[in-house]
Amino acid sequence: MAATELDPVLKAVDAGLDGALARLFDFLRIPSISTDPAHASACRSAADWVAGELEALGFTAVVHPTAGHPVVVARTDTGASRRVLFYGHYDVQPVDPLNLWETPPFEPRLGTTPDGRRTIVGRGACDDKGQVLTFLEALRAFRSTRGALPVDVTVLLEGEEECGSPNLPGFLAAHAGELSADLALVCDTGMWDQRTPSITSSLRGILHTELTIEGADRDLHSGLFGGAARNPIHVLATILADAHDADGRVTLPGFYDDVREPPAEVRARWQALGLTAEAFLKPVGLSVSAGESDRLVIEQIQSRPTFEVNGMFGGYTGAGTKTIIPARATAKISFRLVADQDPAKLRAGFETFVAARVPADCRAVFHWGEGARAFLVPPESPDLGHAAGALEAEWGVAPVTIGSGGSIPVVGQFKDRLGVDTLLIGFALDDDRVHSPNEKYDLTSFHKGTRSWVRILDALSHA
Structure with missing residues (x-):
């Protein structure tokens, strides 16, 4: 879709920001702490809430019981040329220590950082409710302006990510046909910095x-x-x-x-980022890398x-x-x-x-332990290129394509059980205090993240 044809959808995102924030605040008020049995009913309420939102967007949504917390699966079936599977989670971390919160963790509010950035403050604001809502609000903008989505979408939201997803592998195996797609999208990741988006295309096992x-x-x-x-x-x-x-x-x-060695052009792009051992380690009180001496710091933490x-x-x-x-x-x-x-x-x-x-x-x-393989989207992937172009169109700068030193087992399970690659695209920042008191999500991340998903879904429809 040409940029001018996307303009009404993007303008709908802009005009609907206040409504989107109101919906996010409703979602954040639900204390869906998956690790605490006392909050089991809240986890069910969160699943029901998000299923209701998806039904309002024209999806067929089902809340599936598991041995733990429910899994929400919602689908559109319009016969579009492509289908994407979007994964997120509605559960959140415990709030302890409560005395370190400036305001109650399940009473979301707008705040301001010392450097003037507007933020959304509350448990789950970034991990993962705010990130999930960026995607859902992009779907809403398409529905309100065009009446249809550019691709068919399956949404998979679980309620046990914060306690190790014990029931998800079995669920994926039992529902593999229902969850089949051309590409999976995961939003539980972050930006390179405040102005530069990123796509995580590899995960260490x-x-x-x-x-x-x-x-x-x-x-x-x-x-x-x-x-x-x-x-x-x-x-x-x-x-x-x-x-x-x-x-x-x-x-x-x-x-x-x-x-596997990275292609020379990929390593050159990493080198151009200028990440030094001193800059990376200084925030934790260190300065000298202990990794392989002939490797860039960014290689040591993501591709080695x-x-x-x-x-x-x-x-x-x-x-x-x-x-x-x-x-x-x-x-x-x-x-x-x-x-x-x-x-x-x-x-x-x-x-x-x-x-x-x-x-x-x-x-x-x-x-x-059981162990999990690493995951890699090939650098030449057309979907990777389309998503990168969409992010550059929104943020005005090419995204950094990086690997993650951590492991997200669900991505490997998507590959092994469903046979699909995954693009990890999120809009969190390093200072979002994920899992800590006073968790926040930048308002810009929420707003431009929603606009980014509009562009990405449109770009993927042409892949």
Whole structure:
């Protein structure tokens, strides 16, 4: 659709901003905290609320019960040439500590940042109710001006994202036909900065384990046995220290075998962003990167795999002194994986690595998590290009196409169970205080985010 043909839809977004805010405030007033059983009825109310909004937009909406909180699925079926699947969540994080909120978390309000930006303040304002509403309000603008959407849309909203989505994989498997689409869209991400949009086109996968080194059959007196008995803490510390070399590379055999290098032009764009270790680490009190010394910081945090020790414990950790050689020592370990790495292969590789370093009189015990593969949208994807052009038309600057160092399992599940790629496009900012007291969402993010979805949906209809 030509820009002039989109103008009425965009003008409808502008004219309807006050109404959109009123609807968002209604949504934010529902205390849909999924982790707290006391709020189960509020989670159901949030599901019913959003289903009602979608029905008002001409969708067929169903609130599906699960073993936990409901899943909302809504569809249009007009025979359009393409269908997109939009995913978000209506549940929110707990509000603790309550005393740090400037105003009650479920009484949303407009605020102003010290630099003059207008904001929407309340639990869920950014994560994820405000982001969800940007999409729904874009649909509303199309309906009010054109009477139809440029593509068919399926909306999938869950109520357990903040507690690990335990029932979503089974739901996707059971409803795969109903959820089939050409492309998935996820809004639970952010901007590069206040003026620059971004598209997250890759996510690192995850694999985690708990490794315990066992020695003697009981804790030993260090005066009687010290110098002769194996100390599992020493053994575990040596294994973990061996996992990286002096240049920050992981030393596990075959660890990098399947790692895909970014195209030269993509790496050049990342380099042009100018992200330095000092700038990235300074806000957390650090300054020097500990990652692979021959890699850009942005590569280290988004496109390279990692081995991290999340916790380590063993022996006596109480007050004072207890002179023992502990019987066991444990480390909690996570791997962040990138495209083409196989969790099963890395699991086997780590077990081999550890076995080669466990001395006599000790044994290694592993407790593995399930693991999830990484996700990557190819840089040459036409949908990626169409979405990037739409964002540039709205924001006046080309979006940054980046990877996320974190993991969003639902994206991998969309690929594995539904066979669709996902574009992650959201409008959160680094200072939105997500999961913290006084969570906020910039009014500009809400307004221009809605306008962005108008442009993106139109662009995808021509793909």
